[in-house]
Amino acid sequence: MSEWCNMLPQEWYKYVNQEVKVTTRDKQQHEGWVFTVDPVSASVVLVTFLEKGGAFVMVVLGHAVRDVQILRGGDDEIASRLRSLFMPAGCQAFTS
Amino acid sequence: TTISASTGSETDAGNTEEEQRLRSELRERFLRNLIAMTGKQVQFKLYEKVQVQAKFGASDIDILNFQVSDLQTPLGVQKEALLRCQDMISFSFDL
Numbered sequence: 001m002s003e004w005c006n007m008l009p010q011e012w013y014k015y016v017n018q019e020v021k022v023t024t025r026d027k028q029q030h031e032g033w034v035f036t037v038d039p040v041s042a043s044v045v046l047v048t049f050l051e052k053g054g055a056f057v058m059v060v061l062g063h064a065v066r067d068v069q070i071l072r073g074g075d076d077e078i079a080s081r082l083r084s085l086f087m088p089a090g091c092q093a094f095t096s
Numbered sequence: 097t098t099i100s101a102s103t104g105s106e107t108d109a110g111n112t113e114e115e116q117r118l119r120s121e122l123r124e125r126f127l128r129n130l131i132a133m134t135g136k137q138v139q140f141k142l143y144e145k146v147q148v149q150a151k152f153g154a155s156d157i158d159i160l161n162f163q164v165s166d167l168q169t170p171l172g173v174q175k176e177a178l179l180r181c182q183d184m185i186s187f188s189f190d191l
Contacts, residue, residue: 036125
C-alpha cells in the first residue's frame with residue numbers, strides 16, 4: 001500500500017474510530033482502534049483498551065504502512081472513549 | 097512546516113475547505129497524542145529488528161526526529177538522543 005502516504009485527509013478520516021488491522025513493511029500486524037492518522041507523516045495511531053483500565057497506544061509510521069484493513073466499525077461510545085483518552089476534559093463539548 | 101498540498105484532482109473550493117477541516121482535526125489529534133506521550137517510557141521498533149526504549153521528550157513539526165532521554169540500547173544507556181523517524185517502524189506506550 002505505497003499510496004497510503006499520498007491519500008487525502010477525507011480518505012484517512014474514514015478510518016478514524018474504526019477497528020483496523022495494520023500490516024507493516026516488516027510484515028507485522030497490529031490491531032487497534034484508530035484515533036487519528038497524522039496528515040503530515042501519515043502515521044496511524046492505534047489504541048487498545050486494557051481490561052484493567054487505561055490503554056495501550058501503538059503508532060505506526062506512515063512510511064512503514066503496507067496495508068490497513070477495517071475489521072469493525074466503531075460507535076459513539078468508542079469515539080468518546082478515544083477522545084477522552086487524549087483530550088483535556090474541557091475540550092469535549094467542542095468536538096463533534 | 098511542510099504540510100503536503102492536496103493532490104491535483106481536488107479543484108472544487110468546497111471540497112478544499114472540507115479537506116482542510118478534516119486535515120486540521122486529524123493533525124490536532126496527532127499532536128494531542130504526542131502531548132500524551134511526553135515524559136513517558138516509549139518502546140521504539142526500528143528497522144533491522146532493533147528495539148529500543150526511551151523517555152519521549154519532543155518531536156519536530158515534520159515528524160522527522162524525536163528527542164528522547166535515557167535511551168536504552170544494546171550498547172548501553174544514552175543520556176540524551178535524537179531518533180530519526182525514518183528509521184522507525186512503530187512506537188508504543190501505555191496511557
